[in-house]
Amino acid sequence: MKFAGENKNVQNRAGKLKTRLPQRQARKLPGGEIMRLQRSYLLVLFGVLIALVAAATAASAESSWPNRPVKLLLTLGAGSGSDIGARLLANRLSQRWGQPVVVENRPGGDGIVAINAFVSAHDDHVLLFTPTSSFTAHSFLHDNLPYKPSDLVPITRVSNTIITIAVPASMKVDSLDQLAALARAEPGKLNWAGVTGALDFIFAGWLKSEGLNINKVPYRNPVDAANDLAEGRVQVYEAALAIVRPQLESGKIKLLAMTNTVRAPTEPKIPTVQEAGHPALTIDGLVGLFGPPGMPLELRQRITSDIRAVTDKTIEDRLTITGQLMNIGGPEEFGKSIDDQRAKVAAFAKELGIQPMPQN
Numbered sequence: 309m310k311f312a313g314e315n316k317n318v319q320n321r322a323g324k325l326k327t328r329l330p331q332r333q334a335r336k337l338p339g340g341e342i343m344r345l346q347r348s349y350l351l352v353l354f355g356v357l358i359a360l361v362a363a364a365t366a367a368s369a370e371s372s373w374p375n376r377p378v379k380l381l382l383t384l385g386a387g388s389g390s391d392i393g394a395r396l397l398a399n400r401l402s403q404r405w406g407q408p409v410v411v412e413n414r415p416g417g418d419g420i421v422a423i424n425a426f427v428s429a430h431d432d433h434v435l436l437f438t439p440t441s442s443f444t445a446h447s448f449l450h451d452n453l454p455y456k457p458s459d460l461v462p463i464t465r466v467s468n469t470i471i472t473i474a475v476p477a478s479m480k481v482d483s484l485d486q487l488a489a490l491a492r493a494e495p496g497k498l499n500w501a502g503v504t505g506a507l508d509f510i511f512a513g514w515l516k517s518e519g520l521n522i523n524k525v526p527y528r529n530p531v532d533a534a535n536d537l538a539e540g541r542v543q544v545y546e547a548a549l550a551i552v553r554p555q556l557e558s559g560k561i562k563l564l565a566m567t568n569t570v571r572a573p574t575e576p577k578i579p580t581v582q583e584a585g586h587p588a589l590t591i592d593g594l595v596g597l598f599g600p601p602g603m604p605l606e607l608r609q610r611i612t613s614d615i616r617a618v619t620d621k622t623i624e625d626r627l628t629i630t631g632q633l634m635n636i637g638g639p640e641e642f643g644k645s646i647d648d649q650r651a652k653v654a655a656f657a658k659e660l661g662i663q664p665m666p667q668n
Contacts, residue, residue: 373607374433377408380597381426383419383438389550389630390595393467394437396626400618411437418504419443420454426598427455432607436460436598439469441506441591444650448657449504451665457650460598464612465637465645467627469593470549470574471507471567473581476540477560484564484584487544488518495521500544501533502526506591506653510567511546513656514589537561548593549575549631567591573628594649595632596642608639 380398384390391413398409414422419442426436443460446453473484481487491498500515502508502524515522525542527533534552537545538560545552545561549572555561565584566572569592581589597615599608616636624634637645657663 374405374407376433377410378405379434380409380411380437381422381434382411382413383415383422383436383442384413385415386413389469389548389627389632390437390439392630393595393623393627393632396623397466397615397618400623401614404614404618418446418449420446420450423460424454427459427600430600432600432603434600435463437466438595438598440594440596440646440649441469444646445504445506445509445653445657447664447667448509448653448662449665452668459601461601461603461608462639462642462646463597463599463603463608464615464639465594465596465635465642466615467595467632468568468635469595470572470631470633471546471591471593472549472552472575472578473511473544473546473564473567473589474537474552474556474561475544475564476537477562478540479543479562482562482564484581484586484589487564488520491520491522496523498522498544499525499542501537501542501547503528503530503533503547506649507546507567509653509656509660509662510589510591513659514586516659517588534561546589553631565589568593568633570633572631572633574631591649591652592635592645593632594642594645596637605639612636612638 378401380394382388382391382394391411394411398411402409414425417424419438422438423436423443426434447457475481475487481490500511500522502511504526508524512524522544525533525536527536530547530551533542533545534547534555536542537552538555538558546567549556549566552561552563556563563575563578565579565581565586566575567581567589569580569582569590571578571580581587597611599611619634619636627634
């Protein structure tokens with residue numbers, strides 16, 4: 309009896325369904341509307357497929373990078389600390405990547421020559437290797453720059469250049485405090501050597517904040533400034549240790565302080581500016597590698613990992629000799645360091661009353 313009842317219920321439901329069918333048919337969409345919906349579905353499906361293919365292609369390109377020779381463009385000339393570091397890494401990375409890694413020096417134009425060549429390449433196998441101090445002050449020094457800050461995408465911080473504040477050996481000062489005291493006692497009588505860039509802004513800003521009147525003597529060639537410092541034609545020079553090392557080793561100059569956050573292993577007796585009581589002068593010379601816009605973060609992180617893997621004590625010791633501290637950092641860390649340096653330059657520029665130059 310239960311089974312038969314169930315059959316009867318099924319028949320009743322079937323009958324109700326038949327009565328509803330005409331109503332549902334009456335609500336059928338017009339043919340044009342159906343075709344429009346079908347086209348919409350196809351377009352969505354096509355877009356999803358394109359996105360999937362693009363993602364797969366990007367992942368494939370990233371995993372196969374580099375698939376041809378890599379070029380490192382340098383803002384400095386052959387023999388500089390950055391040049392030596394770049395060539396040491398190029399040799400090791402070439403072996404790891406199985407592709408030639410070529411170093412090409414493009415000095416001149418306050419670093420703009422190399423940066424412009426890098427930006428114009430539009431090639432993820434052409435990378436920029438440079439100290440950041442070569443461009444973090446550009447917006448205050450040059451109008452209509454041929455690049456935007458976003459064109460330089462941080463990959464890896466490789467090292468920190470050791471920056472010194474030096475005076476002639478014959479000068480009767482042995483500390484920054486004594487230098488400041490002498491400048492206050494003899495306003496306008498001392499000269500300082502400056503080379504265009506972030507270091508200039510920071511040192512000039514410090515002089516103003518301390519109320520010191522020391523005349524700037526501009527130089528296009530940092531080596532010429534080091535030679536004049538040794539001869540006493542200028543009395544103060546803030547520069548990379550590598551630039552003043554020959555004069556230091558010959559006993560013609562002496563170091564008052566290092567601007568870095570840590571002491572230099574080769575000059576352990578020289579205090580940092582923080583230790584000397586003048587933290588406003590602190591700046592780490594950042595040297596690193598940059599890629600073009602659109603270079604995936606994962607690829608930049610992998611390049612950083614590769615640089616860590618090929619770096620050993622031999623490279624570290626060679627860099628130390630050239631006045632650099634090995635200090636590898638990934639893209640995010642490197643980017644933050646650059647932002648901090650830009651902010652410091654901008655703060656001192658404001659202190660000096662210098663406005664950003666007009667850009668395109």
